[in-house]
Amino acid sequence: MSDSVARPRLALAVAVVAISTSAILIRWSTAPPVVAAFYRVLLTTALLAPVLLARHADAVGDLSGRHLLAAGLTGVALAAHFAAWFESLSWTSVAASVTLVQSQPIFVVTGAWLLLNERVTGRTVLGVVVAIAGIVVMSLGDLLGGTAVGPRPLYGNALALVGGLMAAGYVLAGRSLRQRLPLLPYVTVVYGVAALALLAVVLAQGLPLTGYESREWLLFLGMAVGPGILGHTLVNWSLAHVESSLVSVTLLGEPLGSALLALLLLTEVPSSWTVAGGAVVLAGITLTARSSE
Template sequence: MSRESVPVSPVLALAVAVLAVSTSAILVRFSDAPSSVKAFYRVLFTLALVAPLAATRSRAGVARLSRRDLLGAGVAGVALALHFGAWFESLEWTSVAASVTLVQAQPVFVAVGAAFLLDERVTGRAVAGILVALAGMALMAGADLLGAATTGARPLYGNALAVGAAVMTAVYVLAGRSIRRRVPLLPYVTVVYGVCTFVLLAVVVASAGADALWPYPPREWLLFVAMAAGPGLFGHTVVNWALGHVESSVVSVSLLAEPVGSTLLALALLAEVPGALTVLGGVVVLCGIGVTAAERR
Protein backbone atom coordinates (compact mmCIF):
# COMPACT_ATOMS: atom_id res chain seq x y z
CA MET A 1 0.00 0.00 0.00
CA SER A 2 1.35 3.39 -0.96
CA ARG A 3 2.35 5.61 1.95
CA GLU A 4 3.91 8.53 0.11
CA SER A 5 3.13 12.07 1.18
CA VAL A 6 -0.05 13.40 -0.41
CA PRO A 7 -1.42 16.96 -0.35
CA VAL A 8 -4.85 15.85 0.90
CA SER A 9 -5.61 13.64 3.87
CA PRO A 10 -6.86 10.30 2.49
CA VAL A 11 -9.19 9.94 5.48
CA LEU A 12 -10.72 13.37 4.84
CA ALA A 13 -11.02 12.58 1.13
CA LEU A 14 -12.75 9.31 1.96
CA ALA A 15 -15.21 11.10 4.25
CA VAL A 16 -16.06 13.55 1.45
CA ALA A 17 -16.48 10.63 -0.97
CA VAL A 18 -18.91 8.84 1.36
CA LEU A 19 -20.98 12.00 1.73
CA ALA A 20 -20.99 12.46 -2.05
CA VAL A 21 -22.12 8.92 -2.86
CA SER A 22 -24.85 9.17 -0.22
CA THR A 23 -26.59 11.75 -2.41
CA SER A 24 -26.69 9.48 -5.46
CA ALA A 25 -30.01 7.74 -4.81
CA ILE A 26 -31.69 11.03 -3.91
CA LEU A 27 -30.54 12.72 -7.12
CA VAL A 28 -31.76 9.73 -9.13
CA ARG A 29 -35.15 9.92 -7.43
CA PHE A 30 -35.42 13.67 -8.07
CA SER A 31 -35.02 13.14 -11.83
CA ASP A 32 -38.06 12.30 -13.96
CA ALA A 33 -36.04 10.96 -16.89
CA PRO A 34 -36.03 7.22 -17.76
CA SER A 35 -33.59 5.18 -15.66
CA SER A 36 -31.33 4.29 -18.57
CA VAL A 37 -31.13 7.95 -19.62
CA LYS A 38 -30.17 9.04 -16.11
CA ALA A 39 -27.44 6.40 -16.01
CA PHE A 40 -26.14 7.38 -19.44
CA TYR A 41 -25.84 11.09 -18.70
CA ARG A 42 -24.32 10.50 -15.28
CA VAL A 43 -21.49 8.48 -16.79
CA LEU A 44 -21.17 10.70 -19.87
CA PHE A 45 -20.73 13.86 -17.80
CA THR A 46 -18.38 12.07 -15.40
CA LEU A 47 -16.29 11.06 -18.41
CA ALA A 48 -16.34 14.68 -19.62
CA LEU A 49 -14.97 15.79 -16.25
CA VAL A 50 -12.31 13.07 -15.97
CA ALA A 51 -10.98 12.79 -19.54
CA PRO A 52 -9.35 16.27 -19.67
CA LEU A 53 -7.58 15.54 -16.36
CA ALA A 54 -6.33 12.23 -17.75
CA ALA A 55 -5.01 13.97 -20.86
CA THR A 56 -3.17 16.74 -19.00
CA ARG A 57 -2.04 15.17 -15.72
CA SER A 58 -1.20 11.55 -16.52
CA ARG A 59 1.94 11.04 -18.56
CA ALA A 60 1.27 7.34 -19.02
CA GLY A 61 -1.98 8.09 -20.85
CA VAL A 62 -4.62 5.83 -22.30
CA ALA A 63 -2.54 5.25 -25.45
CA ARG A 64 0.13 3.43 -23.45
CA LEU A 65 -2.19 0.83 -21.98
CA SER A 66 -1.47 -2.71 -23.11
CA ARG A 67 -4.08 -4.73 -25.00
CA ARG A 68 -4.56 -6.89 -21.93
CA ASP A 69 -5.20 -3.85 -19.74
CA LEU A 70 -7.56 -2.34 -22.32
CA LEU A 71 -9.51 -5.60 -22.48
CA GLY A 72 -9.76 -5.77 -18.69
CA ALA A 73 -10.84 -2.13 -18.48
CA GLY A 74 -13.40 -2.82 -21.20
CA VAL A 75 -14.89 -5.71 -19.21
CA ALA A 76 -14.98 -3.46 -16.15
CA GLY A 77 -16.75 -0.78 -18.20
CA VAL A 78 -19.44 -3.19 -19.39
CA ALA A 79 -19.98 -4.43 -15.82
CA LEU A 80 -20.22 -0.84 -14.56
CA ALA A 81 -22.84 -0.03 -17.22
CA LEU A 82 -24.93 -3.03 -16.18
CA HIS A 83 -24.51 -1.98 -12.54
CA PHE A 84 -25.81 1.54 -13.18
CA GLY A 85 -28.63 0.34 -15.40
CA ALA A 86 -29.87 -2.19 -12.84
CA TRP A 87 -29.43 0.05 -9.80
CA PHE A 88 -31.10 3.15 -11.28
CA GLU A 89 -34.05 0.97 -12.31
CA SER A 90 -34.10 -0.56 -8.83
CA LEU A 91 -34.76 2.86 -7.32
CA GLU A 92 -37.95 3.09 -9.37
CA TRP A 93 -39.47 0.06 -7.62
CA THR A 94 -38.18 -0.19 -4.06
CA SER A 95 -37.18 2.06 -1.18
CA VAL A 96 -33.94 4.01 -1.10
CA ALA A 97 -33.01 2.21 2.13
CA ALA A 98 -33.40 -1.26 0.61
CA SER A 99 -31.85 -0.44 -2.75
CA VAL A 100 -28.76 1.32 -1.40
CA THR A 101 -28.18 -1.31 1.28
CA LEU A 102 -28.40 -4.23 -1.14
CA VAL A 103 -26.23 -2.61 -3.79
CA GLN A 104 -23.53 -2.17 -1.14
CA ALA A 105 -23.29 -5.96 -0.81
CA GLN A 106 -20.56 -6.08 -3.45
CA PRO A 107 -17.79 -7.09 -0.96
CA VAL A 108 -19.75 -10.29 -0.34
CA PHE A 109 -19.86 -11.12 -4.05
CA VAL A 110 -16.22 -10.06 -4.52
CA ALA A 111 -15.22 -12.53 -1.81
CA VAL A 112 -17.26 -15.33 -3.42
CA GLY A 113 -15.99 -14.50 -6.91
CA ALA A 114 -12.37 -14.32 -5.80
CA ALA A 115 -12.69 -17.69 -4.07
CA PHE A 116 -14.17 -19.48 -7.08
CA LEU A 117 -12.49 -17.65 -9.96
CA LEU A 118 -9.12 -16.67 -8.49
CA ASP A 119 -8.73 -19.51 -5.99
CA GLU A 120 -8.27 -17.06 -3.14
CA ARG A 121 -8.56 -18.29 0.42
CA VAL A 122 -11.67 -17.22 2.32
CA THR A 123 -11.38 -17.15 6.11
CA GLY A 124 -13.97 -18.56 8.45
CA ARG A 125 -14.96 -15.07 9.58
CA ALA A 126 -15.44 -14.00 5.96
CA VAL A 127 -17.68 -17.00 5.36
CA ALA A 128 -19.65 -16.06 8.47
CA GLY A 129 -19.98 -12.48 7.20
CA ILE A 130 -21.24 -13.73 3.83
CA LEU A 131 -23.84 -15.93 5.50
CA VAL A 132 -25.00 -13.09 7.75
CA ALA A 133 -25.34 -10.76 4.76
CA LEU A 134 -27.33 -13.37 2.84
CA ALA A 135 -29.58 -13.85 5.86
CA GLY A 136 -30.23 -10.12 5.93
CA MET A 137 -31.09 -10.15 2.24
CA ALA A 138 -33.53 -13.01 2.87
CA LEU A 139 -35.10 -11.03 5.70
CA MET A 140 -35.58 -8.03 3.42
CA ALA A 141 -37.10 -10.27 0.75
CA GLY A 142 -39.39 -11.75 3.39
CA ALA A 143 -40.58 -8.28 4.31
CA ASP A 144 -41.56 -7.75 0.68
CA LEU A 145 -43.34 -11.11 0.41
CA LEU A 146 -45.25 -10.46 3.63
CA GLY A 147 -46.30 -7.02 2.46
CA ALA A 148 -44.32 -5.38 5.27
CA ALA A 149 -42.33 -3.14 2.91
CA THR A 150 -43.97 0.27 3.20
CA THR A 151 -42.46 1.92 0.12
CA GLY A 152 -42.03 0.96 -3.50
CA ALA A 153 -44.43 -0.25 -6.18
CA ARG A 154 -42.67 -3.63 -6.59
CA PRO A 155 -40.17 -3.96 -3.73
CA LEU A 156 -39.16 -7.57 -4.41
CA TYR A 157 -38.37 -6.76 -8.05
CA GLY A 158 -36.51 -3.61 -7.10
CA ASN A 159 -34.49 -5.45 -4.46
CA ALA A 160 -33.58 -8.16 -6.98
CA LEU A 161 -32.31 -5.48 -9.35
CA ALA A 162 -30.22 -3.98 -6.53
CA VAL A 163 -28.65 -7.37 -5.81
CA GLY A 164 -27.93 -7.77 -9.52
CA ALA A 165 -26.29 -4.35 -9.50
CA ALA A 166 -24.11 -5.47 -6.56
CA VAL A 167 -23.03 -8.55 -8.51
CA MET A 168 -22.04 -6.34 -11.45
CA THR A 169 -20.04 -4.13 -9.11
CA ALA A 170 -18.17 -7.22 -7.95
CA VAL A 171 -17.37 -8.10 -11.57
CA TYR A 172 -16.15 -4.51 -12.06
CA VAL A 173 -13.91 -4.75 -8.99
CA LEU A 174 -12.48 -8.16 -9.91
CA ALA A 175 -11.88 -7.14 -13.54
CA GLY A 176 -10.02 -3.98 -12.58
CA ARG A 177 -8.16 -5.08 -9.46
CA SER A 178 -4.92 -6.27 -11.09
CA ILE A 179 -4.99 -3.46 -13.67
CA ARG A 180 -5.08 -0.76 -10.99
CA ARG A 181 -1.82 -2.14 -9.58
CA ARG A 182 -0.09 -1.27 -12.85
CA VAL A 183 -2.09 1.57 -14.37
CA PRO A 184 -2.64 5.09 -12.93
CA LEU A 185 -6.16 6.00 -11.87
CA LEU A 186 -7.08 8.59 -14.51
CA PRO A 187 -6.22 6.58 -17.67
CA TYR A 188 -7.98 3.56 -16.19
CA VAL A 189 -11.23 5.30 -15.29
CA THR A 190 -11.23 7.14 -18.62
CA VAL A 191 -11.33 3.83 -20.50
CA VAL A 192 -13.85 2.33 -18.06
CA TYR A 193 -16.18 5.33 -18.21
CA GLY A 194 -15.82 5.49 -22.00
CA VAL A 195 -16.88 1.88 -22.48
CA CYS A 196 -19.62 2.30 -19.86
CA THR A 197 -20.98 5.37 -21.69
CA PHE A 198 -21.06 3.53 -25.03
CA VAL A 199 -22.89 0.53 -23.55
CA LEU A 200 -25.47 2.72 -21.80
CA LEU A 201 -26.03 4.70 -25.00
CA ALA A 202 -26.74 1.43 -26.82
CA VAL A 203 -29.17 0.44 -24.05
CA VAL A 204 -31.05 3.75 -24.30
CA VAL A 205 -31.32 3.59 -28.09
CA ALA A 206 -32.37 -0.07 -28.07
CA SER A 207 -34.95 0.27 -25.30
CA ALA A 208 -36.41 3.74 -25.80
CA GLY A 209 -35.03 5.08 -29.07
CA ALA A 210 -32.70 8.01 -29.72
CA ASP A 211 -35.55 10.46 -29.07
CA ALA A 212 -35.33 9.57 -25.37
CA LEU A 213 -31.97 11.36 -25.14
CA TRP A 214 -33.55 14.81 -25.47
CA PRO A 215 -35.07 17.33 -24.93
CA TYR A 216 -35.16 17.83 -21.15
CA PRO A 217 -35.84 20.93 -19.06
CA PRO A 218 -32.92 22.74 -17.36
CA ARG A 219 -33.76 21.09 -14.02
CA GLU A 220 -33.03 17.65 -15.48
CA TRP A 221 -29.70 18.75 -16.97
CA LEU A 222 -28.68 20.18 -13.60
CA LEU A 223 -29.52 16.86 -11.97
CA PHE A 224 -27.50 14.94 -14.58
CA VAL A 225 -24.49 17.18 -13.94
CA ALA A 226 -24.96 16.89 -10.18
CA MET A 227 -24.96 13.08 -10.45
CA ALA A 228 -21.66 13.25 -12.33
CA ALA A 229 -19.93 15.87 -10.21
CA GLY A 230 -21.13 14.63 -6.81
CA PRO A 231 -21.41 10.82 -6.65
CA GLY A 232 -19.34 10.38 -9.83
CA LEU A 233 -16.29 12.65 -9.51
CA PHE A 234 -16.19 13.45 -5.78
CA GLY A 235 -17.63 10.05 -4.87
CA HIS A 236 -16.45 6.97 -6.74
CA THR A 237 -13.41 8.56 -8.41
CA VAL A 238 -12.14 9.79 -5.03
CA VAL A 239 -12.80 6.34 -3.57
CA ASN A 240 -10.59 4.86 -6.29
CA TRP A 241 -7.90 7.39 -5.40
CA ALA A 242 -8.21 6.61 -1.68
CA LEU A 243 -7.57 2.92 -2.40
CA GLY A 244 -3.99 3.89 -3.24
CA HIS A 245 -3.41 5.42 0.19
CA VAL A 246 -5.44 3.48 2.79
CA GLU A 247 -6.25 -0.20 3.28
CA SER A 248 -9.00 -1.53 1.04
CA SER A 249 -10.79 -2.95 4.09
CA VAL A 250 -11.01 0.57 5.56
CA VAL A 251 -12.50 1.88 2.30
CA SER A 252 -15.02 -0.97 2.07
CA VAL A 253 -16.19 -0.58 5.65
CA SER A 254 -16.36 3.22 5.32
CA LEU A 255 -18.72 2.85 2.36
CA LEU A 256 -21.20 1.14 4.67
CA ALA A 257 -22.10 4.65 5.83
CA GLU A 258 -23.69 5.30 2.41
CA PRO A 259 -26.95 3.40 3.10
CA VAL A 260 -27.31 5.23 6.41
CA GLY A 261 -26.75 8.63 4.81
CA SER A 262 -29.03 7.86 1.87
CA THR A 263 -31.80 6.58 4.14
CA LEU A 264 -31.66 9.72 6.30
CA LEU A 265 -31.71 11.94 3.20
CA ALA A 266 -34.69 9.99 1.81
CA LEU A 267 -36.48 10.43 5.12
CA ALA A 268 -35.83 14.19 5.17
CA LEU A 269 -36.25 15.02 1.47
CA LEU A 270 -38.62 12.34 0.17
CA ALA A 271 -40.60 11.60 3.34
CA GLU A 272 -39.78 7.94 2.72
CA VAL A 273 -40.05 5.76 5.83
CA PRO A 274 -38.79 2.19 5.35
CA GLY A 275 -40.61 -0.66 7.06
CA ALA A 276 -39.33 -2.17 10.31
CA LEU A 277 -38.35 -5.49 8.67
CA THR A 278 -36.56 -3.63 5.88
CA VAL A 279 -34.54 -1.68 8.45
CA LEU A 280 -33.79 -4.84 10.48
CA GLY A 281 -32.76 -6.74 7.37
CA GLY A 282 -30.62 -3.81 6.27
CA VAL A 283 -28.80 -3.75 9.60
CA VAL A 284 -28.11 -7.48 9.32
CA VAL A 285 -26.84 -7.06 5.75
CA LEU A 286 -24.52 -4.21 6.76
CA CYS A 287 -23.14 -6.26 9.67
CA GLY A 288 -22.38 -9.14 7.30
CA ILE A 289 -20.78 -6.84 4.74
CA GLY A 290 -18.69 -5.21 7.45
CA VAL A 291 -17.31 -8.52 8.68
CA THR A 292 -16.60 -9.72 5.14
CA ALA A 293 -14.91 -6.48 4.08
CA ALA A 294 -12.80 -6.29 7.25
CA GLU A 295 -11.48 -9.82 6.59
CA ARG A 296 -10.43 -9.01 2.99
CA ARG A 297 -7.32 -6.86 3.45
Protein backbone atom coordinates (compact mmCIF):
# COMPACT_ATOMS: atom_id res chain seq x y z
CA MET A 1 0.00 0.00 0.00
CA SER A 2 1.46 3.39 -1.01
CA ASP A 3 2.02 6.22 1.48
CA SER A 4 -0.62 8.34 -0.29
CA VAL A 5 -3.21 5.69 0.62
CA ALA A 6 -1.80 4.43 3.92
CA ARG A 7 -1.34 7.83 5.59
CA PRO A 8 -4.98 9.01 5.21
CA ARG A 9 -6.25 5.64 6.42
CA LEU A 10 -3.94 5.78 9.43
CA ALA A 11 -5.14 9.33 10.09
CA LEU A 12 -8.75 8.13 9.97
CA ALA A 13 -8.00 5.33 12.42
CA VAL A 14 -6.40 7.81 14.84
CA ALA A 15 -9.35 10.20 14.37
CA VAL A 16 -11.95 7.54 15.18
CA VAL A 17 -10.09 6.55 18.36
CA ALA A 18 -9.82 10.23 19.39
CA ILE A 19 -13.50 10.95 18.67
CA SER A 20 -14.56 7.80 20.52
CA THR A 21 -13.12 9.23 23.75
CA SER A 22 -15.47 12.23 23.67
CA ALA A 23 -18.44 10.61 25.41
CA ILE A 24 -16.17 9.15 28.11
CA LEU A 25 -14.55 12.52 28.85
CA ILE A 26 -18.01 14.12 29.07
CA ARG A 27 -19.21 11.43 31.47
CA TRP A 28 -16.13 11.86 33.66
CA SER A 29 -16.76 15.59 33.96
CA THR A 30 -18.94 16.80 36.82
CA ALA A 31 -19.41 20.26 35.27
CA PRO A 32 -22.80 21.15 33.78
CA PRO A 33 -22.91 19.68 30.26
CA VAL A 34 -23.31 23.03 28.50
CA VAL A 35 -20.30 24.42 30.41
CA ALA A 36 -18.21 21.44 29.29
CA ALA A 37 -19.41 21.99 25.72
CA PHE A 38 -18.47 25.68 25.92
CA TYR A 39 -14.94 25.01 27.12
CA ARG A 40 -14.40 22.25 24.58
CA VAL A 41 -15.25 24.65 21.75
CA LEU A 42 -13.46 27.63 23.31
CA LEU A 43 -10.22 25.73 23.91
CA THR A 44 -10.34 24.20 20.43
CA THR A 45 -10.70 27.69 18.97
CA ALA A 46 -7.85 28.99 21.13
CA LEU A 47 -5.58 26.18 19.96
CA LEU A 48 -6.41 26.77 16.28
CA ALA A 49 -6.31 30.58 16.31
CA PRO A 50 -2.49 31.00 16.41
CA VAL A 51 -2.07 28.65 13.45
CA LEU A 52 -4.81 30.52 11.59
CA LEU A 53 -3.10 33.89 12.18
CA ALA A 54 0.23 32.50 11.03
CA ARG A 55 -1.03 30.84 7.83
CA HIS A 56 -4.34 32.47 6.82
CA ALA A 57 -4.33 35.92 8.41
CA ASP A 58 -6.15 37.57 5.49
CA ALA A 59 -8.72 34.85 4.78
CA VAL A 60 -11.23 35.78 7.49
CA GLY A 61 -11.03 39.49 6.68
CA ASP A 62 -12.03 38.77 3.08
CA LEU A 63 -15.38 37.28 4.09
CA SER A 64 -18.45 38.91 2.60
CA GLY A 65 -21.62 39.60 4.58
CA ARG A 66 -23.24 36.54 3.01
CA HIS A 67 -20.41 34.30 4.13
CA LEU A 68 -20.40 35.81 7.61
CA LEU A 69 -24.10 35.01 7.85
CA ALA A 70 -23.39 31.44 6.78
CA ALA A 71 -20.64 31.23 9.41
CA GLY A 72 -23.03 32.50 12.05
CA LEU A 73 -25.73 29.97 11.17
CA THR A 74 -23.19 27.17 11.03
CA GLY A 75 -21.71 28.10 14.40
CA VAL A 76 -25.13 28.32 16.06
CA ALA A 77 -26.07 24.90 14.65
CA LEU A 78 -22.81 23.46 15.96
CA ALA A 79 -23.43 24.98 19.38
CA ALA A 80 -26.92 23.45 19.49
CA HIS A 81 -25.43 20.11 18.44
CA PHE A 82 -22.93 20.12 21.31
CA ALA A 83 -25.44 21.40 23.87
CA ALA A 84 -28.02 18.71 23.05
CA TRP A 85 -25.54 15.85 22.75
CA PHE A 86 -23.55 16.65 25.90
CA GLU A 87 -26.83 16.82 27.85
CA SER A 88 -28.06 13.52 26.38
CA LEU A 89 -25.17 11.67 27.99
CA SER A 90 -26.60 12.53 31.42
CA TRP A 91 -29.80 10.61 30.66
CA THR A 92 -29.09 7.65 28.40
CA SER A 93 -26.33 5.14 27.70
CA VAL A 94 -23.13 6.06 25.88
CA ALA A 95 -23.90 3.47 23.20
CA ALA A 96 -27.37 4.86 22.49
CA SER A 97 -26.34 8.52 22.63
CA VAL A 98 -23.32 8.19 20.32
CA THR A 99 -25.18 6.01 17.83
CA LEU A 100 -28.14 8.38 17.60
CA VAL A 101 -26.04 11.52 17.30
CA GLN A 102 -24.27 9.87 14.36
CA SER A 103 -27.62 9.81 12.53
CA GLN A 104 -26.83 13.18 10.94
CA PRO A 105 -26.36 11.74 7.39
CA ILE A 106 -30.08 10.89 7.45
CA PHE A 107 -30.98 14.49 8.22
CA VAL A 108 -28.42 15.83 5.72
CA VAL A 109 -29.86 13.96 2.75
CA THR A 110 -33.42 14.76 3.85
CA GLY A 111 -32.59 18.44 4.28
CA ALA A 112 -30.74 18.56 0.97
CA TRP A 113 -33.81 17.07 -0.72
CA LEU A 114 -36.26 19.46 0.95
CA LEU A 115 -34.19 22.64 0.92
CA LEU A 116 -31.70 22.24 -1.91
CA ASN A 117 -33.74 20.11 -4.34
CA GLU A 118 -31.02 17.46 -4.44
CA ARG A 119 -31.87 14.08 -5.97
CA VAL A 120 -32.98 11.33 -3.60
CA THR A 121 -32.56 7.72 -4.71
CA GLY A 122 -34.48 4.67 -3.67
CA ARG A 123 -31.41 3.53 -1.76
CA THR A 124 -31.49 6.78 0.21
CA VAL A 125 -35.14 6.27 1.15
CA LEU A 126 -34.40 2.69 2.18
CA GLY A 127 -31.50 3.84 4.35
CA VAL A 128 -33.66 6.43 6.10
CA VAL A 129 -36.44 3.93 6.72
CA VAL A 130 -34.03 1.32 8.09
CA ALA A 131 -32.38 3.88 10.39
CA ILE A 132 -35.74 5.10 11.70
CA ALA A 133 -36.74 1.51 12.42
CA GLY A 134 -33.54 1.06 14.42
CA ILE A 135 -34.19 4.27 16.33
CA VAL A 136 -37.65 3.02 17.29
CA VAL A 137 -36.22 -0.31 18.46
CA MET A 138 -33.48 1.39 20.46
CA SER A 139 -35.66 4.06 22.07
CA LEU A 140 -38.74 2.02 22.93
CA GLY A 141 -37.26 -1.44 23.37
CA ASP A 142 -35.45 -0.67 26.61
CA LEU A 143 -38.59 0.80 28.14
CA LEU A 144 -40.79 -2.10 27.08
CA GLY A 145 -38.21 -4.63 28.18
CA GLY A 146 -37.45 -2.91 31.49
CA THR A 147 -33.68 -3.00 30.90
CA ALA A 148 -33.04 0.69 30.19
CA VAL A 149 -29.59 2.15 30.88
CA GLY A 150 -29.74 5.70 32.24
CA PRO A 151 -32.23 7.64 34.39
CA ARG A 152 -34.39 8.83 31.44
CA PRO A 153 -33.29 6.95 28.31
CA LEU A 154 -36.12 8.09 26.05
CA TYR A 155 -35.41 11.74 26.89
CA GLY A 156 -31.66 11.21 26.44
CA ASN A 157 -32.22 9.48 23.11
CA ALA A 158 -34.40 12.36 21.96
CA LEU A 159 -31.66 14.84 22.87
CA ALA A 160 -29.11 12.77 20.96
CA LEU A 161 -31.38 12.85 17.90
CA VAL A 162 -31.66 16.63 18.25
CA GLY A 163 -27.86 16.67 18.36
CA GLY A 164 -27.78 14.67 15.12
CA LEU A 165 -30.30 17.05 13.53
CA MET A 166 -28.22 20.08 14.54
CA ALA A 167 -25.08 18.41 13.19
CA ALA A 168 -26.89 18.05 9.88
CA GLY A 169 -27.77 21.75 10.02
CA TYR A 170 -24.08 22.44 10.65
CA VAL A 171 -23.18 20.53 7.49
CA LEU A 172 -25.90 22.08 5.31
CA ALA A 173 -25.41 25.66 6.51
CA GLY A 174 -21.66 25.47 6.12
CA ARG A 175 -21.52 24.21 2.55
CA SER A 176 -21.12 27.61 0.88
CA LEU A 177 -18.62 28.86 3.47
CA ARG A 178 -16.51 25.69 3.21
CA GLN A 179 -16.28 26.20 -0.56
CA ARG A 180 -15.13 29.78 -0.01
CA LEU A 181 -12.58 29.23 2.74
CA PRO A 182 -9.73 26.78 3.37
CA LEU A 183 -10.29 24.30 6.17
CA LEU A 184 -8.53 26.12 9.01
CA PRO A 185 -10.20 29.54 8.60
CA TYR A 186 -13.55 27.80 8.19
CA VAL A 187 -13.40 25.73 11.37
CA THR A 188 -11.90 28.57 13.43
CA VAL A 189 -14.64 31.03 12.48
CA VAL A 190 -17.40 28.49 13.03
CA TYR A 191 -15.96 27.33 16.36
CA GLY A 192 -15.64 30.95 17.48
CA VAL A 193 -19.31 31.62 16.77
CA ALA A 194 -20.29 28.34 18.46
CA ALA A 195 -18.30 29.32 21.56
CA LEU A 196 -20.14 32.66 21.75
CA ALA A 197 -23.51 30.93 21.37
CA LEU A 198 -22.71 28.41 24.11
CA LEU A 199 -21.43 31.19 26.35
CA ALA A 200 -24.77 32.97 25.95
CA VAL A 201 -26.58 29.78 27.07
CA VAL A 202 -24.27 29.37 30.07
CA LEU A 203 -24.82 32.96 31.15
CA ALA A 204 -28.58 32.78 30.57
CA GLN A 205 -28.78 29.74 32.86
CA GLY A 206 -26.63 31.41 35.51
CA LEU A 207 -24.08 28.59 35.49
CA PRO A 208 -20.58 29.19 36.92
CA LEU A 209 -17.68 29.58 34.49
CA THR A 210 -14.99 29.30 37.16
CA GLY A 211 -14.35 27.49 40.42
CA TYR A 212 -13.83 24.04 38.89
CA GLU A 213 -11.11 21.70 40.11
CA SER A 214 -7.94 21.15 38.09
CA ARG A 215 -9.29 17.75 37.05
CA GLU A 216 -12.18 19.45 35.26
CA TRP A 217 -9.87 21.79 33.36
CA LEU A 218 -7.80 18.81 32.24
CA LEU A 219 -10.97 17.13 30.99
CA PHE A 220 -12.00 20.29 29.09
CA LEU A 221 -8.54 20.41 27.51
CA GLY A 222 -8.72 16.70 26.70
CA MET A 223 -12.05 17.24 24.90
CA ALA A 224 -10.46 20.01 22.81
CA VAL A 225 -7.20 18.22 21.96
CA GLY A 226 -8.56 14.69 21.49
CA PRO A 227 -11.99 14.76 19.81
CA GLY A 228 -11.62 18.40 18.73
CA ILE A 229 -8.13 18.63 17.19
CA LEU A 230 -6.95 15.06 16.64
CA GLY A 231 -10.43 13.81 15.80
CA HIS A 232 -12.28 16.25 13.57
CA THR A 233 -9.18 17.96 12.14
CA LEU A 234 -7.75 14.66 10.92
CA VAL A 235 -11.14 13.68 9.50
CA ASN A 236 -11.32 16.91 7.49
CA TRP A 237 -7.73 16.47 6.32
CA SER A 238 -8.48 12.91 5.20
CA LEU A 239 -11.38 14.13 3.05
CA ALA A 240 -8.86 15.68 0.67
CA HIS A 241 -7.08 12.35 0.16
CA VAL A 242 -9.68 9.54 0.25
CA GLU A 243 -13.29 9.08 -0.85
CA SER A 244 -15.89 10.71 1.38
CA SER A 245 -17.83 7.42 1.39
CA LEU A 246 -14.86 5.75 3.11
CA VAL A 247 -14.72 8.57 5.66
CA SER A 248 -18.48 8.35 6.33
CA VAL A 249 -18.38 4.61 6.91
CA THR A 250 -15.20 4.80 9.00
CA LEU A 251 -16.84 7.32 11.33
CA LEU A 252 -19.44 4.69 12.18
CA GLY A 253 -16.66 3.16 14.24
CA GLU A 254 -17.26 5.90 16.82
CA PRO A 255 -20.36 4.29 18.39
CA LEU A 256 -18.54 0.97 18.58
CA GLY A 257 -15.41 2.53 20.05
CA SER A 258 -17.38 4.63 22.54
CA ALA A 259 -19.48 1.66 23.65
CA LEU A 260 -16.33 -0.43 24.19
CA LEU A 261 -14.66 2.35 26.18
CA ALA A 262 -17.85 2.80 28.24
CA LEU A 263 -17.80 -0.93 29.00
CA LEU A 264 -14.13 -0.87 30.03
CA LEU A 265 -13.93 2.50 31.81
CA LEU A 266 -17.48 3.10 33.06
CA THR A 267 -18.57 -0.56 33.44
CA GLU A 268 -21.65 0.40 31.41
CA VAL A 269 -23.17 -2.57 29.62
CA PRO A 270 -25.63 -1.62 26.85
CA SER A 271 -28.89 -3.52 26.82
CA SER A 272 -29.71 -6.04 24.13
CA TRP A 273 -32.30 -3.59 22.74
CA THR A 274 -29.64 -0.90 22.37
CA VAL A 275 -27.25 -3.30 20.65
CA ALA A 276 -29.91 -4.61 18.25
CA GLY A 277 -31.40 -1.20 17.50
CA GLY A 278 -27.96 0.37 17.19
CA ALA A 279 -26.91 -2.21 14.61
CA VAL A 280 -30.01 -1.43 12.54
CA VAL A 281 -29.40 2.33 12.86
CA LEU A 282 -25.79 1.96 11.70
CA ALA A 283 -26.91 -0.15 8.74
CA GLY A 284 -29.40 2.57 7.76
CA ILE A 285 -26.79 5.31 8.14
CA THR A 286 -24.38 3.33 5.96
CA LEU A 287 -26.98 2.97 3.21
CA THR A 288 -27.86 6.66 3.44
CA ALA A 289 -24.26 7.88 3.43
CA ARG A 290 -23.27 5.71 0.48
CA SER A 291 -26.34 6.68 -1.53
CA SER A 292 -25.40 10.35 -1.36
CA GLU A 293 -22.08 9.77 -3.11
